Amino acid sequence: xxxxxxxxxxxxxxxxxxxxxxxxxxxxxxxxxxxxxxxxxxxxxxxxxxxxxxxxxxxxxxxxxxxxxxxxxxxxxxxxxxxxxxxxxxxxxx
Amino acid sequence: xxxxxxxxxxxxxxxxxxxxxxxxxxxxxxxxxxxxxxxxxxxxxxxxxxxxxxxxxxxxxxxxxxxxxxxxxxxxxxxxxxxxxxxxxxxxxxxxxxxxxxxxxxxxxxxxxxxxxxxxxxxxxxxxxxxxxxxxxxxxxxxxxxxxxxxxxxxxxxxxxxxxxxxxxxxxxxxxxxxxxxxxxxx
Numbered sequence: 051x052x053x054x055x056x057x058x059x060x061x062x063x064x065x066x067x068x069x070x071x072x073x074x075x076x077x078x079x080x081x082x083x084x085x086x087x088x089x090x091x092x093x094x095x096x097x098x099x100x101x102x103x104x105x106x107x108x109x110x111x112x113x114x115x116x117x118x119x120x121x122x123x124x125x126x127x128x129x130x131x132x133x134x135x136x137x138x139x140x141x142x143x144x
Numbered sequence: 145x146x147x148x149x150x151x152x153x154x155x156x157x158x159x160x161x162x163x164x165x166x167x168x169x170x171x172x173x174x175x176x177x178x179x180x181x182x183x184x185x186x187x188x189x190x191x192x193x194x195x196x197x198x199x200x201x202x203x204x205x206x207x208x209x210x211x212x213x214x215x216x217x218x219x220x221x222x223x224x225x226x227x228x229x230x231x232x233x234x235x236x237x238x239x240x241x242x243x244x245x246x247x248x249x250x251x252x253x254x255x256x257x258x259x260x261x262x263x264x265x266x267x268x269x270x271x272x273x274x275x276x277x278x279x280x281x282x283x284x285x286x287x288x289x290x291x292x293x294x295x296x297x298x299x300x301x302x303x304x305x306x307x308x309x310x311x312x313x314x315x316x317x318x319x320x321x322x323x324x325x326x327x328x329x330x331x
Binding site for chain 2: 075076077106107118119120124126128141142
């Protein structure tokens, strides 16, 4: 009896597990091949600092470099760059 | 039983404010989770909505009546520990309002939504935008929130089976079985 209750409670809790799975954000994707061919992250951040950006964080997302920064106008930006060309990549409707 | 209306009499327990705020919070938290990587500002607006709902529920916990009040269901730690031992020993009393563990779960869920909401808001300020530890804290707190949501659902399922009543339905229509053995009840 009490085992059946415990099982029911456990099943309810486990039903939430898929909810906790996460992956790439899908905000942008770059067809960038193997990371060996990428330009170093430091080159991108140096380039952006040169433009007057204040870099807060750089991550890899969907094969792109994803940069959190304040841009030259001190606006908050989350920008994507192609890791081979270091060109800016448009994100989904923003 | 000396209750003339019989054992199947039901009484109003969860008022309209409690029910609407409960399910609004379920919807906004779920929607905030689903929009966590979406472009645009949906996620931020949903975060503000969760904070507004928690603020309203907290106010209602002080100015509302009956089973909605924190004073009704936030019980001293020794009482709660004794209740937990009773659950394990399978001799826990049925509560018409929140049981002692459920009451603390309400408080924990409200506090967690606030902490997730505040760290999320912090991340949108110029000062903390993009700062990795703020993002990680926001994500970790939301993981903890979802772990508590899972525990909450497990507790609701457990108690529903244990006392043979559908607590999810009760949070929808607001009524529960009256039971004279349960001690004092609010009118």
